[in-house]
Amino acid sequence: MATPVQVIHNVREMQSLVLAWRRAGLRSGLVPTMGALHAGHISLIHAAREKCDRVAATIFVNPTQFGPKEDFSKYPRTLDADLAMLSEAGCDAVFVPDREAMYPSGFSTSVEPPSVSQPLEGVCRPGHFRGVVTVVLKLFGIAPTDASFFGHKDYQQARVIQAMASDLNVPMEVHICPTVREPDGLAMSSRNRYLSPEERQRALSLWRALERCRLQLACGEHRTAELAAAMEKELISGVDAIEYAVVVDPVTLQPIELVEQQAIALIAAKIGTTRLIDNLLLSTDPRVTTTDATAKPTSGNPSQH
Amino acid sequence: MATPVQVIHNVREMQSLVLAWRRAGLRSGLVPTMGALHAGHISLIHAAREKCDRVAATIFVNPTQFGPKEDFSKYPRTLDADLAMLSEAGCDAVFVPDREAMYPSGFSTSVEPPSVSQPLEGVCRPGHFRGVVTVVLKLFGIAPTDASFFGHKDYQQARVIQAMASDLNVPMEVHICPTVREPDGLAMSSRNRYLSPEERQRALSLWRALERCRLQLACGEHRTAELAAAMEKELISGVDAIEYAVVVDPVTLQPIELVEQQAIALIAAKIGTTRLIDNLLLSTDPRVTTTDATAKPTSGNPSQH
Numbered sequence: 001m002a003t004p005v006q007v008i009h010n011v012r013e014m015q016s017l018v019l020a021w022r023r024a025g026l027r028s029g030l031v032p033t034m035g036a037l038h039a040g041h042i043s044l045i046h047a048a049r050e051k052c053d054r055v056a057a058t059i060f061v062n063p064t065q066f067g068p069k070e071d072f073s074k075y076p077r078t079l080d081a082d083l084a085m086l087s088e089a090g091c092d093a094v095f096v097p098d099r100e101a102m103y104p105s106g107f108s109t110s111v112e113p114p115s116v117s118q119p120l121e122g123v124c125r126p127g128h129f130r131g132v133v134t135v136v137l138k139l140f141g142i143a144p145t146d147a148s149f150f151g152h153k154d155y156q157q158a159r160v161i162q163a164m165a166s167d168l169n170v171p172m173e174v175h176i177c178p179t180v181r182e183p184d185g186l187a188m189s190s191r192n193r194y195l196s197p198e199e200r201q202r203a204l205s206l207w208r209a210l211e212r213c214r215l216q217l218a219c220g221e222h223r224t225a226e227l228a229a230a231m232e233k234e235l236i237s238g239v240d241a242i243e244y245a246v247v248v249d250p251v252t253l254q255p256i257e258l259v260e261q262q263a264i265a266l267i268a269a270k271i272g273t274t275r276l277i278d279n280l281l282l283s284t285d286p287r288v289t290t291t292d293a294t295a296k297p298t299s300g301n302p303s304q305h
Numbered sequence: 306m307a308t309p310v311q312v313i314h315n316v317r318e319m320q321s322l323v324l325a326w327r328r329a330g331l332r333s334g335l336v337p338t339m340g341a342l343h344a345g346h347i348s349l350i351h352a353a354r355e356k357c358d359r360v361a362a363t364i365f366v367n368p369t370q371f372g373p374k375e376d377f378s379k380y381p382r383t384l385d386a387d388l389a390m391l392s393e394a395g396c397d398a399v400f401v402p403d404r405e406a407m408y409p410s411g412f413s414t415s416v417e418p419p420s421v422s423q424p425l426e427g428v429c430r431p432g433h434f435r436g437v438v439t440v441v442l443k444l445f446g447i448a449p450t451d452a453s454f455f456g457h458k459d460y461q462q463a464r465v466i467q468a469m470a471s472d473l474n475v476p477m478e479v480h481i482c483p484t485v486r487e488p489d490g491l492a493m494s495s496r497n498r499y500l501s502p503e504e505r506q507r508a509l510s511l512w513r514a515l516e517r518c519r520l521q522l523a524c525g526e527h528r529t530a531e532l533a534a535a536m537e538k539e540l541i542s543g544v545d546a547i548e549y550a551v552v553v554d555p556v557t558l559q560p561i562e563l564v565e566q567q568a569i570a571l572i573a574a575k576i577g578t579t580r581l582i583d584n585l586l587l588s589t590d591p592r593v594t595t596t597d598a599t600a601k602p603t604s605g606n607p608s609q610h
Binding site: 011015019022023025106107108109110111112113114115116133134137138139141142144163164167168169170171 | 316320324327328330411412413414415416417418419420421438439442443444446447449468469472473474475476
């Protein structure tokens with residue numbers, strides 16, 4: 001039996017625990033989540049355990065990062081299963097605040113996200129990243145660990161958080177860890193629970209589109225417009241709506257004409273009413289393994305900039 | 306001879322020093338300044354020394370908190386004298402970054418300040434508090450001490466920073482320390498250096514207006530409109546323009562009709578081209594000493610909210 005994870009609801013109690021770890025000379029890591037945990041989240045706990053003496057997670061379905069027509073109210077809440085998975089993975093503590101603990105009466109500060117937040121998700125989900133960086137900065141203050149761990153599946157989110165933490169000199173490393181996929185290639189996501197069996201099959205077209213993109217690049221196609229067109233061709237057969245399917249600069253997420261060294265392919269699409277995203281790092285160097293299963297986590301120590 | 310203060314220009318070096326203090330179990334305090342130090346700043350160093358084992362200051366004339374027509378370029382820079390005063394006061398380290406260290410190429414995150422930033426200075430100096438809270442949050446990240454110390458003279462600024470730190474769960478106490486005055490009552494300010502001898506005399510009308518306000522309250526005048534009118538009457542004889550002279554709620558800085566228990570009188574006025582501010586906490590309880598010389602510093606531990 002794994003030791004049960006310590007569940008904390010109170011801001012001060014969480015802060016005290018993490019500061020006590022620090023005073024004891026223990027290196028600590030943080031994995032912020034919205035719950036509905038799957039193997040992707042658990043891989044972040046494992047990554048944190050590898051680099052740290054103590055690991056904290058947070059579970060909070062943050063209302064301010066959902067648009068008015070988005071799935072906040074129906075977002076899956078599976079706390080008991082989440083706690084069991086965290087315990088099993090060796091997570092030491094999990095912060096599970098209610099809305100009032102995070103946004104008490106009078107709360108009125110927000111963080112205006114960095115420029116990498118503007119394209120793609122920034123266009124499709126106005127205000128989303130303001131909600132994300134504000135809540136993440138709060139969680140960084142509530143659990144002031146040495147390092148934090150985010151998934152590559154939400155690549156733009158991870159880049160936005162890295163840039164925010166760097167711009168604001170947050171004294172914490174921000175690591176991006178590989179996407180975890182189902183055996184058939186579908187990226188793990190809490191929103192996969194929304195898919196019917198038929199939709200689940202069609203959702204595979206995101207992965208197939210990314211793989212086709214990678215293959216075309218390997219065959220010498222460096223023009224991003226052509227690579228995007230190849231992805232769209234694959235997606236059209238499976239998804240109900242393509243929000244974007246692009247190949248862009250992996251740091252700024254700005255458009256590029258040609259893949260010179262590294263680039264990232266990013267997709268957002270709808271299957272029925274479910275919105276899914278996925279991405280794949282691309283490289284023109286055949287020695288660089290571009291499948292995310294074996295991709296090295298990129299890490300950024302904000303204070304190095 | 307006092308030990309010379311350690312001067313640090315590099316973000317990482319400053320972060321490392323403060324984190325090393327923390328690892329050594331030392332409690333540390335931070336005094337952010339724009340330099341041109343006077344006895345008011347030094348009182349903050351002393352307050353920090355009383356509560357902490359190690360004290361850091363910062364000197365940075367932050368361009369983003371000045372409006373286009375304000376005095377950024379002519380703001381006094383007196384680094385050698387500042388360092389001598391900090392050494393004499395027993396400050397351990399001072400962070401003196403250049404603009405590039407604070408705002409490197411690509412910097413694009415900002416903090417949208419809390420609602421207490423909106424009235425008064427928020428109206429007179431649009432964008433000022435966005436610049437202030439963004440740079441202060443960065444300094445809190447660069448020097449992650451246990452406590453920080455701000456002057457009561459910039460009362461709204463101090464309240465804005467307290468609210469920001471509370472809203473964002475910054476794990477740091479934010480203390481507001483008493484205003485230090487010249488023997489004749491003029492509040493210490495780096496901008497007093499701009500005043501000609503004749504203007505210096507007229508500048509006293511700010512203090513006289515605040516004292517008159519306090520006296521009227523002591524005589525039973527609780528109506529804020531009447532108290533404000535009394536201040537204006539005093540100011541008119543001395544200053545060249547009144548930006549505001551009000552009695553408001555001391556927590557929210559919102560208008561109130563009557564002084565019920567505590568209130569704050571706040572003034573901004575121009576003497577020639579020099580803009581000065583001053584304020585005085587008011588209380589209807591005669592047992593509460595309302596002169597700031599003996600006022601107790603109010604402290605706020607953000608995580609307590």
